[in-house]
Amino acid sequence: MADVIPWTGDESGSDSGSGSTDRGQLILVTGFALAVVFLGLVLLLNSAIYTENVATRATADDPKEAVEIREESFATIEGYIEQQNAMLADEDIEDIDAAELDDRVNENVDRWTRQAQDRAARQGQQLSIDADPIPASNVTTTWEDDQSDRFFTDNRTAAGNESWTVLEEANATRRFVVTIERGADEAFGSTDNTHVNASSPEAGLQIEIAEAGDPPETVSIYEREGTAEEEGDRYLNVSGANDGPECTVRLPEAGNVTIEIADGNGTLISNASAENRTTCEAPLWPEEIGQGDDHEISIANGDVAVGSFWLVTRGTPEDPVVVGEAEAIDDEIAPAVYGVDARLRYVTDEFAFETATRLVPGDPP
């Protein structure tokens, strides 16, 4: 045991001094050991705190932003095209050539692209957008007028030719829209609710598409009565040009029916509010049509229905569109921008996104 008897004599003795010194050394060493332990813990905790900070930091979602910029850019370019086409609707197709159409599109797209690039640069992003108008000579768009009882004949009257040629030569018809008007019973001299005066594909309003040298393929529109299993009384049927299943939509008591056919697939819309919409599972338009081969578009049985239609087609500078010689066409052809091929490139310090697409405004998605 240690000497614990208090020393009352010479205070300079080493025994008492060594005891307090030893205790002091013990405290000192213990302090050093605890300091080392605490230091290690601090280093580890610092790492954990840093990790938590990094994990909870708000990060820039570059892929999401790139996709949003793509959507915005392409929608804007499509808007410019539609705007140009609306402005061109009243112009004479003879006065506009392809180069002028291209210039009109490029001017608007370039102006918007510069603004978008400046905005992106301020946010540390590199954005590059190119839009090249699809080469076209002249483009045919709608013929619509405000007359009633407009049959699908060559002169839009009941006495016109029921079978006639709309386009004698076109390179790429990418959309065909037919609107069947209802409430025109007087046109057929009947009082029933039939507005396509045909109840079979063979007798229905037919749109014939023929590629050079090939027999025509036909899209046929007719009405029928509802079956026992169906809820409605009247239905509109559209048989496609590929012998696929027919597309059908229930007809309400009133309201027009619009058939949109775009690049193969079709959509039937009954009523202007488009509440009753059917998307056809099978393509209605002939496959591969309009991919560069000349084709002819005709209408047959045009006296079985009234309404209007419009289409978008194009030729090439070497092969311009040749429209039919029907009286109905003359005043309704208008030049238009067919579409553009757009390329987009979006780059940040950690992300790069590049894509291209053909923008053809007006086509259903």
Place this chain on the structure above:
Amino acid sequence: MTDLDSPGRERSESGRGRRDRRLSVDDRGVSINIGYTANLVVMTVIFIGLVTAGTGVIDSERTAVATTELDVAGNQLAAAIESTDRAARVAKTDAEDAEDANVSDGNYTVVQEVDLPRRTADESYTIAIEEDAIELTADDRDVRVVVPYDTELEIEDAGDLTLDGGSIEIVYDYDEDPEALEVRSA
């Protein structure tokens, strides 16, 4: 053994006057040397105990920190893979539409770089990309974290792909493989 001739002993004797040197009346338990040695031993035992306890605490904290860091890194990588998948699907759709329209002028690529820490808790780790999850494993510690992910495009070589921690690159190129993302070290 008591040193009867030590100076301290003499001072003790002189300070207290003459003291009886017989062992039977010696009221000290140990000598100075033994006392000092005992102090050293006690200090050493205490120090060792503190270090051992501290080491255990540090080790458990390092494991917790490593687990947390691997979890964060795994989630960052999974989020990057999923967001790249979304952008890649957009590019893929554009490419397919272009093919349908016989338009061949365009590149369809997506590249995302993710900066993950090279070491966690001062230890290296490996990343294994499975078909529906990312496994991060510390090299020198029994720590393994699994983070699930969900993509529509598949990951190239998923199941056999192992990477080291650090910068990771996620690449999509429609021309090379339209249905897969490639994950590789940057």
